[in-house]
Amino acid sequence: MNPTKERRVFLHSAMALISSLLLPSTVFSRWDANAYNKIDITDSIFSIGVTNPGDLIEANDAIDISLPEIAENGAIVPITVHSKILDTKRIFVFAEKNPQPLVSDYIISKGVEPFVASRIKMSETAFVHVIVLANGTFYRAARQVKVTIGGCGEE
Amino acid sequence: MLAILLAFMHTQAVGTPEEDRAVFLSTFAVNIPGIPVSQYVHGSMMLSTDALNQYDSIMDFPPFQEVIDRGQEIWETPFKNGNTFTECFENGAVNIAGKFPLYNEKLKRVITFEMALNSCLEQNGEMPMNYIDPETMGALSAYARSLSDGMLMQIEVASASAMNKYELGKTLYFRRIGQYNLACASCHLTNGGRYFRDELLSPTIGQAVHFPVFRGGERLYTLQMRYQRCMEAVGAVPFESGSEALNNLEYFHSYLSNGLPLQSSVYRR
């Protein structure tokens, strides 16, 4: 490694150390209209900060997702996410075939467990992707949910 | 082909209400062996853990709570004359819904719980509600029925004239109607507990105890609104909610669920 690079690496680490002391440990942000308006799943995932598909680490074992196999009604699909990854900072939920795939995101501070349960709308059978941001790395778990048209006698 | 035809034929139950109930019970014991009758209240969800998990999750904190709360407001708001709904019912309307529908000997007709709510309004100089309006009768019924949650269905057929109405209800239950030429019994007695395409047909026993339902967690249906949807589903013009035909049907239909606990305002798909 040439001396200039070493110096740059050292300065970068020093800055990182100083930054982490000055900035609050959790950064809350505004609702990201750009990300939420994307209509393609790949674009959606890029829009949250994933720069290359290879940057996403598959982590089905480290992210617990509870979802139905067959949704009783696509308008109200219960989902529970528990991240076992250390220093989980953010949890993103996508429904791949929704008109806008990014469903919700949660910014997690040290004051809460990296756990969230909610109810989402799914327009059709699709994979639900949960992406966790921890230590600057994006981790993903995915599960398919089948969505049928409503029950007997429903419109 | 013959098997399909046979699957949709049915014999009308003949006998006393208890004998009728026994016929229904034995049919379901054959169609869904090993499933306790107490589970029948879960209807089309009863064979799927996946469906029941979603049901439990949603019922833990139901999105339609605001409708029940609105019903409570209606229930607790005094009429112009200062009276409230509680005075119209015995026991302040706590643990009474399981006795409805009942046969009123003086009026010579079947009275449903929703009719009793409307009678209360009329007796107190207020306008009766529209039986199919989810904002008024739907919400009110959702709350008022909750006062009887847990009570066992206990319909009585105590006289010859009551029996006459019960029989009228039973006849409608077994009558083929609509473009599909199906009777309630075709799906829910003969094939109660069996699959029709990807739907599990709910058995008759266990149906009447869990109303109103909120389909998709938001669309309110009283029991008679549900009868109407079923009639439309087989291509028939439905009877009106509050009509004698549906009141008699509800009388017969509810009797069959005697002994099962009431639970109002439930989630359905």
Place this chain on the structure above:
Amino acid sequence: MDKTVRFRVRLKDNVADVKIMIFHPMETGYRRDKNSKEIIPQHFIHTVNIAHNGEQIMQVHWSRSVSKNPYLNFRVLSASEGDEVTIAWNDNMGQSGVGKAIIS
């Protein structure tokens, strides 16, 4: 205080399991009015800020893909009886609401 937010809180071993429901249409903008046939405009909560004793502990971003009358379950750490949990929501039409609960 707001009637739009419902709470259910259970405290165990310094962790408060909090369930909330916010009564809100979460309208997607894809539905048409049955009578007028007009599109019902988008109307949804986009941000929920959650605080514990006045300090923000979580931020929620929602979209039209979240179910009507949205439900949320989260767990507050280092929680004690008497602590206050505050929910502040904002929607795309500029409406907002606040709900508070005391942990007991």
